[in-house]
Amino acid sequence: MKLLIDYADLDSIKELIALFPIDGVTTNPTILAKAGENPKDRLVKIRELIGPDMDLHCQVVASKKEEMVDQARKLVALLGENTYIKVPSSGEGFKAMEELTKEGIKITATGIYTPLQAFLAAKAGAKYLAPYVNRIDNLGYDGLGVTRKIQNILEANDFDAQILAASFKNSNQVLDLVERGVGALTLGPDVFKGLVNDKNVDFAIKTFEEDFESILEEGQTFSDIL
Ligand SMILES: O=P(O)(O)OC[C@H]1O[C@](O)(CO)[C@@H](O)[C@@H]1O
Numbered sequence: 001m002k003l004l005i006d007y008a009d010l011d012s013i014k015e016l017i018a019l020f021p022i023d024g025v026t027t028n029p030t031i032l033a034k035a036g037e038n039p040k041d042r043l044v045k046i047r048e049l050i051g052p053d054m055d056l057h058c059q060v061v062a063s064k065k066e067e068m069v070d071q072a073r074k075l076v077a078l079l080g081e082n083t084y085i086k087v088p089s090s091g092e093g094f095k096a097m098e099e100l101t102k103e104g105i106k107i108t109a110t111g112i113y114t115p116l117q118a119f120l121a122a123k124a125g126a127k128y129l130a131p132y133v134n135r136i137d138n139l140g141y142d143g144l145g146v147t148r149k150i151q152n153i154l155e156a157n158d159f160d161a162q163i164l165a166a167s168f169k170n171s172n173q174v175l176d177l178v179e180r181g182v183g184a185l186t187l188g189p190d191v192f193k194g195l196v197n198d199k200n201v202d203f204a205i206k207t208f209e210e211d212f213e214s215i216l217e218e219g220q221t222f223s224d225i226l
Helices: 010-019 029-035 039-050 065-079 091-102 115-123 133-138 143-157 171-180 189-194 199-213
Strands: 002-006 024-026 055-059 083-088 107-112 128-131 162-165 184-187
Touching: 002 010, 002 055, 010 039, 010 189, 024 039, 029 039, 039 055, 039 065, 055 065, 065 083, 065 091, 083 091, 091 107, 091 115, 107 115, 115 128, 115 143, 128 143, 133 143, 133 171, 143 162, 143 171, 171 184, 171 189, 184 189
Parallel strands: 002 024, 002 184, 024 055, 055 083, 083 107, 107 128, 128 162, 162 184
Antiparallel strands: none
16 A cells, blocks of 8 residues: 655655655645645656655646646656656546556546546546545545445456545544555645554653663663663
């Protein structure tokens, strides 16, 4: 399972990479708009920061197939091989996915609220399918249930595609899909930090340190006596 950062702030990406086992970064137009910089420049900076090997997912912003295809080609030329182009899971989007897949461009189907959208995107060749877990919950449906159904569809049809679950608001949503073993999760900084944000853990670690320090001589550290 891959773990991705759903954010475009460079300091936050740097911090999260230093703390967690990260495989890449996802962005969308809203996330890039929040970064407050020309989106092209910001994407290039993210690529420079994470290096050529990590995955970078970035989205086309168009409603017509031809424009989506054109933008996708430009984004891959700009950001390199390990770039996934996020294409909306709409009628025009499915046709763009087919064409881009034939060219060898890797697609993340985005904007997925229903299992049938995911089915069509997988059939059109998408590598990743991004259901919006929390946004589906907010509509009064079951985001995790939709994601499980998508996984059943992938298995039953022997599709190559994997789930890249998106739109999380809490650790419990994450836990459910980690247990289930989907292909990838993308999380914002707050949700990432919430995964290990437990005062009991901090207390246990601090107590170990204090107990051990009590048997060391003044100014000595564990490294000195090893
Ligand atoms: O509900 P949110 O947090 O805006 O999430 C929407 C999600 O869709 C995506 O665009 C799909 O990859 C993510 O970047 C984002 O997590």
